[in-house]
Amino acid sequence: MMKRLACASLLALVAACGSAPVAPGFYRVERGDTLSKIARSNRQSVQSIVRWNNLNNPDSIEVGQVLRVVPAGGTSTSGAIRSSGGGSASATPRSAPAPVAADSAPSAAPASSISLVWPADGTVIRRFDGNNSKGIDISAAAGTPVIAAAAGTVVYAGNGLRGYGNLLIIKHNAEYLTAYAHNRALMVKEGQSVTRGEKIAEMGDTDTDRVMLHFELRYQGRSIDPSRSLPPR
Numbered sequence: 001m002m003k004r005l006a007c008a009s010l011l012a013l014v015a016a017c018g019s020a021p022v023a024p025g026f027y028r029v030e031r032g033d034t035l036s037k038i039a040r041s042n043r044q045s046v047q048s049i050v051r052w053n054n055l056n057n058p059d060s061i062e063v064g065q066v067l068r069v070v071p072a073g074g075t076s077t078s079g080a081i082r083s084s085g086g087g088s089a090s091a092t093p094r095s096a097p098a099p100v101a102a103d104s105a106p107s108a109a110p111a112s113s114i115s116l117v118w119p120a121d122g123t124v125i126r127r128f129d130g131n132n133s134k135g136i137d138i139s140a141a142a143g144t145p146v147i148a149a150a151a152g153t154v155v156y157a158g159n160g161l162r163g164y165g166n167l168l169i170i171k172h173n174a175e176y177l178t179a180y181a182h183n184r185a186l187m188v189k190e191g192q193s194v195t196r197g198e199k200i201a202e203m204g205d206t207d208t209d210r211v212m213l214h215f216e217l218r219y220q221g222r223s224i225d226p227s228r229s230l231p232p233r
Contacts, residue, residue: 025068025069025070026066026068027041027066027067027069028064028065028067028221029061029062029064029065029067030063031063032160034061035050035055035058038067038069039069042070044069044070046058048071049067049069052067052068052069052071053067053068063161064218064221065221066221110219110220110224112175113229114150114173114175114217115150116150116178116217116229116230117147117149117150117196117230117231118138118149118230118231119138119146119147119148119149119213120138120140120144120145120146120203120215121144121145122140122144122203122212122213123138123139123140124137125137125138125139127225127227128223128225128226130225134223135179135214135215135217135226136214136215136226137213137214137215138203138213138215139210139211139212140203140211140212140213141203141211142184142203142204142205143202143203143204144202144203144213145199145201145202145203146168146183146199146200146201146202146203146213147196147197147199147200148170148178148194148195148196148198148200149196149215149226149230150170150172150196151172151193151194151195151196152170152171152172152173152194153170153171153191153192153194154168154188154189154191154192154193154194154200155169155170155171155177155190156169156190157169157186157188157189157190158190159206162207163181163207164179164182164207164214165181165182165183165204165205165206166181166182166185166204167181167182167183168180168183168186168188168200168201170194170200175219175220176218176219177217177218178215178216178217178218179215180200180201180214180215181208181214181215181216182203182207182208182211182212182214183202183203183204183213184201184202184203184204184205185201185202185204186200186201187200187202188200188201217229
């Protein structure tokens with residue numbers, strides 16, 4: 001379920017979502033990446049990348065997550081591996097061109113704020129803890145309207161991120177994104193502008209074991225507690 005959410009941080013989001021370029025020696029996870037693929041592309045071992053990034057689960061990386069791909073000294077290790085396909089692999093980290101990651105660094109207090117409305121009516125069955133849960137889960141009947149928590153542009157609409165089912169990601173500005181997972185139906189498309197409170201999906205149970213909405217808020221690519229930006233209920 002969402003334990004794998006530390007696995008997707010959304011939403012490729014972040015790269016394609018206009019986040020800042022990564023620093024030399026780092027790589028931003030793109031849609032379709034695996035740790036093995038990233039290691040091969042940067043001529044490193046999976047074990048080294050796991051160690052440098054303190055990853056508890058090598059299978060749980062998220063789109064948009066920033067990973068260190070060279071040691072702190074800035075040079076490649078003697079344990080580096082070459083691309084298995086025989087093709088050349090760049091040792092220079094790439095900056096992702098385009099959308100949910102164990103986060104690459106502890107979440108700092110956001111320098112700015114965003115005001116959200118609740119994305120769906122229902123019962124909160126799981127809250128943000130920053131580790132196993134990167135957002136909040138809201139349970140209601142199948143088909144319950146899911147609305148945009150704030151105005152923005154849809155940067156992802158699909159089911160290509162494992163653990164999210166039918167997923168929408170909305171970019172609100174250069175710093176904030178929201179993600180809406182497990183929907184039964186998606187009512188908007190990538191590139192579409194949406195207004196706060198506009199219906200964007202219907203609640204469902206895709207890629208999970210019960211009907212619910214998994215809702216995430218990302219600040220500069222890192223998950224933060226959405227409850228702090230939502231009105232009391």
